[in-house]
Amino acid sequence: MPSIWDTVQPLLVVPNWPLVAFTLFIGFPLFAIVLNVARQLFLRNPNEPPVVFHLVPFIGSAVAYGMDPYKFFFAMRDKYGDVFTFILLGRRMTVALGPKGNNLILGGKLSQVNAEEAYTHLTTPVFGEGVVYDVPNHVLMEQKRFVKFGLNTENFRAYVGMIEDEWDHFIATEPGFAPYRAGGKDDWGHFDAFEHMSELTILTASRTLQGSEVRAQMDKSFAHLYMDLDGGFTPINFMFPNLPLPSYRRRDKAQKAMSDFYLSILQKRREKASAEVEYDMLAALMNQSYKDGRPLGDREIAHIMIALLMAGQHTSSATISWCLLHIAHRQDVQDALYKEQVERFSTPDGSLRSPTYEELKDLPVLDSIIRETLRIHPPLHSLMRKVIADIPVPPSLGNASEDKSLIIPKGNFVLAAPCITQVDPGIWKNAFEWEPSRWTDPNSEAAAMYKEYTETGEKVDYGFGMISKGTESPYQPFGSGRHRCIGEQFAYVQLGTILSLMVRTLELKIDKVPPHNYTTMITTPQKPREISFRKRQL
Numbered sequence: 001m002p003s004i005w006d007t008v009q010p011l012l013v014v015p016n017w018p019l020v021a022f023t024l025f026i027g028f029p030l031f032a033i034v035l036n037v038a039r040q041l042f043l044r045n046p047n048e049p050p051v052v053f054h055l056v057p058f059i060g061s062a063v064a065y066g067m068d069p070y071k072f073f074f075a076m077r078d079k080y081g082d083v084f085t086f087i088l089l090g091r092r093m094t095v096a097l098g099p100k101g102n103n104l105i106l107g108g109k110l111s112q113v114n115a116e117e118a119y120t121h122l123t124t125p126v127f128g129e130g131v132v133y134d135v136p137n138h139v140l141m142e143q144k145r146f147v148k149f150g151l152n153t154e155n156f157r158a159y160v161g162m163i164e165d166e167w168d169h170f171i172a173t174e175p176g177f178a179p180y181r182a183g184g185k186d187d188w189g190h191f192d193a194f195e196h197m198s199e200l201t202i203l204t205a206s207r208t209l210q211g212s213e214v215r216a217q218m219d220k221s222f223a224h225l226y227m228d229l230d231g232g233f234t235p236i237n238f239m240f241p242n243l244p245l246p247s248y249r250r251r252d253k254a255q256k257a258m259s260d261f262y263l264s265i266l267q268k269r270r271e272k273a274s275a276e277v278e279y280d281m282l283a284a285l286m287n288q289s290y291k292d293g294r295p296l297g298d299r300e301i302a303h304i305m306i307a308l309l310m311a312g313q314h315t316s317s318a319t320i321s322w323c324l325l326h327i328a329h330r331q332d333v334q335d336a337l338y339k340e341q342v343e344r345f346s347t348p349d350g351s352l353r354s355p356t357y358e359e360l361k362d363l364p365v366l367d368s369i370i371r372e373t374l375r376i377h378p379p380l381h382s383l384m385r386k387v388i389a390d391i392p393v394p395p396s397l398g399n400a401s402e403d404k405s406l407i408i409p410k411g412n413f414v415l416a417a418p419c420i421t422q423v424d425p426g427i428w429k430n431a432f433e434w435e436p437s438r439w440t441d442p443n444s445e446a447a448a449m450y451k452e453y454t455e456t457g458e459k460v461d462y463g464f465g466m467i468s469k470g471t472e473s474p475y476q477p478f479g480s481g482r483h484r485c486i487g488e489q490f491a492y493v494q495l496g497t498i499l500s501l502m503v504r505t506l507e508l509k510i511d512k513v514p515p516h517n518y519t520t521m522i523t524t525p526q527k528p529r530e531i532s533f534r535k536r537q538l
Ligand code: HEM
Pocket: 115, 140, 144, 209, 308, 311, 312, 313, 315, 316, 319, 374, 378, 379, 380, 383, 384, 477, 478, 479, 480, 482, 483, 484, 485, 486, 487, 488, 490, 491
């Protein structure tokens, strides 16, 4: 009878490689999976939201969530109710769905939920230090107040003409639009909806918000810096803020170069102190001071400008792409949009004159197209916060089949998904259909919801001016509460101007609207997404 020692000793001297390999690659993982499953089955904490069943620890539900968050959220809601926790690469993410769920998270107390800890790893290397999620919340609230100075009516009025200039230049020079310039009835061309609109919006955003110096460099060095910085603003950067990879090095180099570029602009402007009025964000930020009297520093201004560039670019370019894809698909809506332009802007000689900011705000068809597109394709599907003190879940929100109150424990993350309430069949008629007319009927639920989100709802001032709180609205593409978007009006000016001008110039056609691609930072259209166009035949 061999002793145990007899069996073990040879292993210690000469490793049994097959056994070692088996243990490492199959035994341990299998053991971890069994342990993980057993823990879920037998050790469920009855005081916390149910945990989405998963086999592999750490990875958890990352694949299902990452591939299609809508499908994942709807399926888990059926299984677990409105509040549940899933594992995302080692993080415990507690989702709270529905209007009450949105309110729990986006209306959460500062002592309980924290955005900085959820986002800073992604944003600080890209924006730079001292701004947004690299500072305590009260500082962010003041920085949002500063930015709002630059987003005023007077500036918006000037922006409409600048955007028109950029569009005219784009359609006259962009190689993809050569068939337009040929101009015949049979000269159909096509363009990639997202790529071309990204190009256009970076030009319009830099011409308007960013200022003439940035716009002048946009055809040159700044464009490369932007590309490198953008390459470091992806979901991978969320999970791994710093890796020894070329893309990370390029990100860091671009951040520094861009920051220095803004600094030099600021310096030149201060030296010049010209009488010439600049209607841009830099001009507005140059004069701001915090409540304690400290002036906003030039480095902070530079980093705020980068933050605005990143916050506005993909959100706007994706939204305009989706708008175009839908009107290319729905000829009746495209016709209505064109008709609205003709009715409002025709001149005696038959041409259409430039719109003004005020006129753009009063075009119901245009407005309904943007609103409906943001309902079905909100660029951001998940809004996250870190839980810094236990959050009690109101009984009305917990899993309906269990009537005890639950706690979301400190250390978890919470995730709000207003994208789900925006297409919830329990709330909307034909919830998944893109149907702008739902917004133009003044008696519809949709119209009332929008009014509540923007005008009539509870008003609060978090430090950046009075806003509609909106945390319980089923429709909130721009978020709600203290982190609510401040770029909403600017986005409408930019989208509205571009859409108006495009529908005047081009007829658009596509067979089918592509599905969502969720592997990008924001929800983009999957390829192929080529829109056919020709010069509009009058
Ligand atoms: C269609 C366009 C846009 C959409 C759909 C959009 C959406 C959003 C959403 C959902 C949030 C809330 C994020 C959260 O709660 O975690 C947000 C915040 C914000 N957005 Fe936008 N945005 C758009 C355009 C812009 C533009 C053009 C700018 C800049 C000019 C901008 C600047 C900001 C800023 C500064 C915040 C505040 C972040 C915070 O307080 O934590 N956005 N946006």
